[in-house]
Amino acid sequence: MAAIEKELAIDVTGVTKRFGDKTVVDAINLSVRRGEIYGFLGPNGSGKTTFIRMLCGLLTPDAGSGTCLGFDVRTQQAEIKRHVGYMTQKFSYYEDLSIRENLDFIARIYAVPDRAAAVQRSLERLGLTHRSHQLAGQLSGGWKQRLALAACLIHEPKLLLLDEPTAGVDPKARREFWDEIHQLAAGGLTVLITTHYMDEAERCHRLAYLAYGHLLTRGTLADVLATAKLTTWRVTGPDLLNLAATLRRQSGVEQVVAFGNTLHVSGRDPARLSTVITTLRDPRHDWQPIASGLEDVFISLMDEAKDNFS
Amino acid sequence: MSLPRFTLHRLWAIVLKEFIQMKRDRVTFVMMVGIPLMQLMMFGFAINSDPRHLPTALRLGDQGPFTRTLVQALRTSDYFSIIHETSSESDAQRLLQIGDAQFVINIPEDFSRKLLRGERPTVLIEADASDPAATGPALASINALANTIFNRDLPGPLTRLRAKNGPVDFRIHAHYNPENITQYNVVPGLMGVVLTMTMVIITALAITRERERGTMENLLATPVRPFEVMVGKILPYIAVGYIQVTLILIAARFIFHVPMVGSLPLLYAVAFLFIAANLAVGITFSTLAKNQLQAVQMAFFFFLPSILLSGFMFPFRGMPPWAQNVGSCLPNTHFLRIVRGILLKGNGLAEIAPELWPLLAFLVVAMAIGVKRYRQTLD
């Protein structure tokens, strides 16, 4: 048992946070293994940031308990802060300081040994050397993100908490960023990362989906898709706009999404969905069953959660 | 048809939006109402360039009837408020030095005798003239007083004693600022005003800026302690404060030729307390303000009474009691007295002690509120 626990970088149960009478994070259980990249998804306002803040000691949970890197999230916040790298959702380094000055400041705060060398290494590693004297405020989104990553790695944390690190970053920079994350994880670093991008979700070892403060599903990509029990059909043919409007009015049809010249039609009950399709069948249309996508699953989960929790 | 450049509905949309924003921003709203109100109160009621009821000590060398008449007249006059009667010279001097008395009126031993003989006895009035505005009107009134009070006591044959230039010769000895040079009073006072203004604003901004830009969240996520953040932010500004003190002293010495009788090291030491008190106010404001604008507005709120009710702009004793009470709660009021005391009167630690402890008390309270309100988490 103890050996398993040691393998867990994050292990919390029943974590709850209320702001006023609003429960923003509701009894969440989560275990993340060491060296794992754990994806945290959910719509805006679902409590992702609040949950992360509780993990790194910025907020105290109203209920629940657990450990982060083996330290108690309620009582050992100071220790947690020393070993966690936290990248905030909004860029939160000093815009009026240069890249090097920012890194140097953070390195000083963490009392990084051989500071000058550590700063230099971190600049080189992230390809920031030639820009080190540029003010952080003048950087583009992608470069700011690199700086933020460099800064939260400088004290060699054991756990990285990344809150929407790739929001507003171009695809190439995003891909490089993820390559970097995978390299770090291969080196034993645990990463908890929130994102709205499905391609990024698919690059995580495991996933969790949060809505209205509730954890709706979790597991590997395959687990999430399998447990969702969502059936999806693809339609091609003419006049899809009218068909979509008709489909949306049918009970048993949950999602109708247009992708170019096709429609994806999903529902939780395969039998009812088949009935609807049979009644609406038009020889001009071609219907094919396909595997549901992650996005379809999440949207379905959210709709279901909306009925249950709001 | 050309496109209209100006439309009423767009204008109206903006007006509505501004009103909504104004309504949401409570502090701005309070400021907009508060500043005119404060100015009305201060300029309309509090500020009195004709200060009355000035504390006066009497040194009585004579107890004759004429002395009693004079004392009675002083008592009933609006300008003087007799706080102490003594026959000791050193007692009276001390009251003047520590600022408890604005005037010491010395009535000589042979006052009544000389008056009867028509010899125009000399009454020495010693004034604390470090603030000339405070003493001027009172001194002007005393000559008028002298010309009338003895008229009843000198009837009939004694009428001849009602000399043209009055039966009594009032000699005024202005202490500390004998030439009544306003700069001697204003320039040392400026030190407190400048420090209040900059120290409060600068710290209020420094911490609010962190919160507003989101860098505070980052800072809180690191192992840095609140006290470290606070002291780390205060220290550079203490240095700035000392640079300001030095600049003002240099200007006072070489441009305004303000006399510097007392100990400069003592002044520098006391300045630490005052600078720290203002920084603590700034930190407290920064924990209350939601953004930098609010922080500046709060600082201004504090600055206004510090300049108007502290005795910098107008003589402290010219203000009604409520304004004096407000003024007494402000660190600048006490610091002004200390600076003027050290520079102009040559006061030492013993003489400035009564002004030190309010300063210290203020610092402790402000710091306690600031540290208490500054949170280590975002809860």
Ligand SMILES: Nc1ncnc2c1ncn2[C@@H]1O[C@H](COP(=O)(O)OP(=O)(O)O)[C@@H](O)[C@H]1O
């Ligand atoms: N300090 C706070 N005070 C009050 N409400 C808050 C606070 N922080 C977050 N919330 C609310 O909690 C909910 C979840 O927010 P958040 O954790 O930021 O969600 P996410 O990161 O998933 O978008 C939101 O409705 C937000 O308005």
Ligand SMILES: [Mg+2]
């Ligand atoms: Mg968020």
